[in-house]
Amino acid sequence: MAFPLNLIILSSLLPLLSATFTPQDNYLLNCGSNTNTSFFSTRSFLSDSSSSFLSTDRSISLSNPNPPPNSPSLYNTARIFLTKSPSYKLHLTSNTTHFLRLHFSPFKAPNFNLKTAKFSVLVNAFPLLNTFSTNSVVVKEFILKIDSPVLEITFLPSNFAFVNAIEVFSAPKDYIIDQGTKRVVPDSTQIFSNLSSQVLETVHRINVGGLKLTPFNDSLWRTWLVDDDYLLLKGAAKRAWTTHTPNYQSGGASREIAPDNVYMTAREMNRDNQELQARFNISWEFPVGGGRRVLHLVRLHFCDIVSSSLNQLYFNVFINDLLAYRDVDLSALNFHVLASPFYVDFVAESDGEGRVRISVGPSDLSNPARVNAILNGVEIMRVVSSVSSKKGFGKKNVVWIVAGSVLGSLVFLALLFLCGLWFCRGKKSKTKRSESTGWTPLRRFRNSSISRTTEGTVSSNGYQTLRISFAEIQSGTNNFDKSLVIGVGGFGMVFKGSLKDNTKVAVKRGVPGSRQGLPEFLSEITILSKIRHRHLVSLVGYCEEQSEMILVYEYMDKGPLKSHLYGSNNPPLTWKQRLEVCIGAARGLHYLHTGSSQGIIHRDIKSTNILLDNNYVAKVADFGLSRSGPCLDETHVSTGVKGSFGYLDPEYFRRQQLTDKSDVYSFGVVLFEVLCARPAVDPLLVREQVNLAEWAIKWQKKGMLHQIVDKNIADQIKPCSLKKFAETAEKCCADYGVDRPTIGDVLWNLEHVLQLQESGPLDDNTDAAAHVDATGSGTRERQGPSSDSNTEMDNGDETSGILNSSQVFSQLMTNAGR
Template identity: 45%
Template sequence: MGFNGVILSSTFVSMLLMVSAADNFLIDCGTNSSTVDGARKWVGDSSASNVTFSPVGIPANLSKVDTNATYPKVYTTARIFTSVANYTFKVSPGRHWLRLHFYPFSFMNFSVNSSVFSVNVGPLKLLSNLNVSNEISNKNNNPQYSASGGPKIVQLMKEYSINVANSSAQLVVTFTPESGSFAFISAIEVVSMPEDIFPTSSNLVGSSPKKSSLDLSSSGVETMYRLNVGGSSVTPQDDSGLSRTWEEDKYYIYSLDAGSETKNVSAVSYNSPNDSYIAPLVVYETAREMTSNLAQVVNQKINISWSFAVDPNFDYLVRFHFCELVFDKVGMRVFGIYINNQTADPSFDVLSLADAKNRAIYSDYTDTSMGAGVNTMWIQIGPNPSLTGSDNNAILNGLEIFKLSRKDNLAGSPTKLQGAENPSEAEQNSILWPVIGGAIGGAVLIGAVIFVGLCLFCGKKKPTPVKPHSPGWLPLFLHAGSESAYTTKASKGTVNSGSTMVAVRRGRKFTFADIKLATNNFDESRVIGIGGFGRVFKGEIEDGVSVAVKRANPQSEQGLTEFETEIELLSKLRHRHLVSLIGFCEEQNEMILVYEYMANGTLRSHLFGSNLPPLSWKQRLDICIGAARGLHYLHTGAEIGIIHRDVKTTNILLDENFVAKMADFGLSKTGPALDHTHVSTAVKGSFGYLDPDYFRRQQLTEKSDVYSFGVVLFEVVCARPVINPTLPKEQINLAEWAMHWQQKGMLEEIIDPKLAGAYSPGSLRKFGEIAEKCLADDGKNRPSMGDVLWNLEYILQLQEAADRSLSLANSSTQLSNFPSNLPHIRESDENSESTLIREDQQDQQIEARSVGESEEGAGALEFSQLVKPMGR
């Protein structure tokens, strides 16, 4: 979780989300015309591109729609099916929001009251025996919901998160009516989701604080509840591009007297730009905290409690959204979080994670306690009697509950919502202090999960390709039914069965004619990069979308090897800070990949060697944070950790908004298995960036990327080549030269003159410290990429604090006089291999090193895959 506290406008957030949303289908079913509701345009299913449905069914046109409907215009039509029907969406691989909209109606001899049907996406069952009228009636008749003044529900919307496999490139929604009945659908949304909106691990409820792995790559997720706590409802138009609906929490709270509403008194900000899609700022601007009469609350031992109807026999991911709106010091508000009478966190302190007042954060918990017959989930926050030295107050800004699929099933049996108007004695006791029973059972469960995970992980064997003949090759993508695979031949010409690799096709399949048209028949003027693999051309596909077209050279065995590696990795990876693969071409023995075009080229081109405007210090920090996020995802977010092995400024590309993305995975390697610390491999990389520890031992680790990234950091601040043989001997190697000045505490002596003091000295000092840590001679002494990312976000926070201080002062006050009460940087655990930067660690000496002979001249241009210049 980030700590830079950047304040993003809703317009900018929407722009970021639209950039990352590869697919955005808003389908109005049962019509061929478009409909505009608010700021959203819905396209009729009969005329929508990249959407097909079969059979045609019966279009229904309704004369009247209740004004309480979220999208009244969309609900005036529907499509009815009396037999099994499919809607097929051509989409890019990755996780998507799927929203199904239903509006009750009577049309001709079809009455929605008698409609019963099921809905699937592939093998995943979303809904079973659904009767829309009953679903709506259950919620409206819930005693708690109606007694709390809940608005009348007139339509049903079901929201799911579906992961589209790389091999399919399509999402198929199947409607299956019960015998003698019919299915219907009013509207469908299919929208690409941000890659990391769901965590890879979360806190397991009911155990001592411990993380539980959470692999949702092949799972379906259903949104059960999404609440704006302490505030009014948030409409889809107000949700910054993701179009979610946030209900008021008061319809689910057990007693309004236990908590009071509060609002912020100044601007709320995100911890990190990437948090902007987690929830809109308006959710964090309001909250519910315990009643002001704390003594009474403590004496009565009452928590703030919410109850929710859920389906039994499923696991749930519960996301709490927090923003401290009152206190400004750590320890002033510490409270417990409880789910279903189990402790999720006994001593939660918002400020300890956010580091500042009015700073938005969130925390995820996995609940596995919803067994048979348990159809109500209790969420509670409140004081912990064992805590001292705090006000024992509690606060919550937002809440989301997600159901996780089990065995390709998300469809719970129809269950009437349970009210809490007259809870039993047991339920009343649950609203008092929760007991922490079940800790032993939780620990056993965690152990079982870890054991099974280790067995599965260790049981996987990664096939290794064997180099093909050169020159020339067969296309890597060979059709085999609906899958794509390729086999490569051993150097002796025999086919090695062990070398067969299954490559999941990702993205669109282009014809060779498409590629020639896009690149103007490979016009030389469109070349934007040349390397060992071949050339990269700027192209343009339909609708004027710019792309980067990489055409491999069949004469280059080196290029083919890198090409194969990139195909294998990009078939598994998708992240906002990794360059995305759009499609491929496999015709006429061509090896062509099509990537998103990065309009602002390489980071290096903006630092030196061009006439481009210089980057500001804040821009440089944002770019470094983006690149660090991409590398951190490679190391920890992928199924198996991946080491980039060629981190440098020419492989950090910038899009039209200067969002940094890592590129060039040709040299990448999968990380070591759980029982190993490194990967033994021949040394590869770029001079000037190469890890000396890796060079000496030929043992590759994630810390090798950290070293290279440390060189990038110094390159960013100094804006000069990493190797320049024309300079005096002590200045040739940037890493050694910068370390010399950093260890003297005088990095500003060699800073890029174009920055000209337009930076906070405090942020520069911390920047130098983390770069110094990255360049530790022994890899074990370097921080992890996660730690580097945390520090960079903190550095950005320092710079922004200085900017705000200067702006408020409206004078010539030096940037070094920024607030002294900023949160101290955290320390790493005592046993951690990587020690984080601390306030009192400024002058740690690190042995200078020589990485090897230089192959770059002063004017030499470094290699990049997707942009100019030429050469490696």
């Protein structure tokens, strides 16, 4: 399939448009040459002949007497080594992960045919290449962490050794993350730790579905090859591409992880192929060599460029036919941002024939009408070994060996003592080992914990009071049994569980692989530990043990409002029940907006974030995106756009200025959702019906909204009640915040709608005096229930705005949170 010309042109311009990565250490050596030269017009390689990097004079500079036409000048010279000695010494400023690239381009010259060279290469006495030889141009790339201030590269010839160019430069921070990588093994899940201490050799770097990318197109000067030769069944996949640059704001990946071009192209399932069944996998097979059962780091790149809206794409990932990642939902992993880059690391063994096979295919969660799976990029790196596991020996090493022996003996004796204590106390029952999630959520925020964060306003002692042990949560959810899953959100899966005092709870566990979970985790704790209201879901506690991020809430028996409107087998709510739910949610939202001097803006109001208890009392949930409102002398909060498609305030989207009226817009969409019983966005419908708010307002302006009302309640609604409700929803969804009512006015109008439903006239001749403008303007006499949710709640509980920390902990639902 040919690529559009504009995409090819854009691909060539992207490196010019994006910021260039500047490494802290950056050595580029043109070996065997007396002059400097450039490579791919972007980097200057310095001559090694006059440099201080070359630590031996027992080497030879060699030039190619017959350079091929258009051959890079970098490959027309070489440095020849005839004896073993430290060849290059490079001083490093940072003890971090580095890239090392060795360029080999064999040519014939007097007395030397570089194709016959055979040699080994060592770095700080650690062997990288053993008895290496090549008869073609090859670049060997290694990723390794150097703990020494000096990097020594030694060429150890069998007959002689050569090298044309050397690159040594610092990798971006967290390019290789120590913890949380999932090791793929049969019938179980393991965690591969301390990955950055391993030496990694790049074997494959593939731009799936895209064009070949040269170092000119990559901020880390990498080459990405096309995937055509590795695709097993070409008819199972088709190319996908976009001309829009990726959305990096969710932080799942950066341009240093992979360039824009990788995330702008992909392979997706070819559902147009009539010869294939409806459900099938796309598979690639990569020869990796190195013998059987060798460990490899497999990095997979994803960016949802095939979906028209969030939560459409679910798929599974397999490595060597083993399930590596079930039910991938890129919408959840990328903080509800479409077309946002994301990557996942796995460690897996090559198969018996030295191959790694990668497959993606549909999940059981897939909508039958939208079955699909995608892959944007693949990197496979051989796990060589730990660079610190083999050191050169000298006098200092002998001292350390003796000291190590003494310390080892002491440690051994201490262990014997501890074992004796353990046997004396007897064996205690052990909690069942957790099903590993293959991630470490705090790893992007190193040295971070709730007690150290500056984002919270409650003291560390207060937060400690909310802690619940991982063992108790694990036991209460039957080791996170998948049969207990009651929901899936942007933060992670939600499980039904119980604490040791038999209190029913909802347990929200962070998404495996998430790199943006911590801000949401902190936001939930910070906000919910300070507030309490009948119509806000209460936080019972949290858990941060074992690198987990778990939030525990009161259990809401009836689940999300959405499941009682459409898409489930639940009986539909009556019109009166729907009004009471809307009023309850509005009271909770009103408390958020007015409970403190700045108030709190929820930022993600939608039908799945309004939960119902056993008595159908509505409570607003999910405060991961919430923000404090503007100060008294400010009109808005300037912040990046967050929220859910279909509910997002268009003015906030355009101007990135957040106000409480943004929540009002979202709530207006919920009101139309309640009335019409259909999703806020449904891409399967015809174009004019895709967006619920726009579609409903068109019918409202024509005075025919009753024609799209949910048939289950159409005959229950009195015309005066429908008219008032529709006016309120329409005002909420005004294009500009200044034209929208406050949530307090919305609350009063909804109470008035309920009053009209219960005692209003049967026809549409409503009393003019009873009509109140939905903006809340004008004089009116409030006859409905009180909307002052700051000082009075339906069950008689008292609140007084945001509680201080001492008040908060006296109102916890259960002592298990202590």
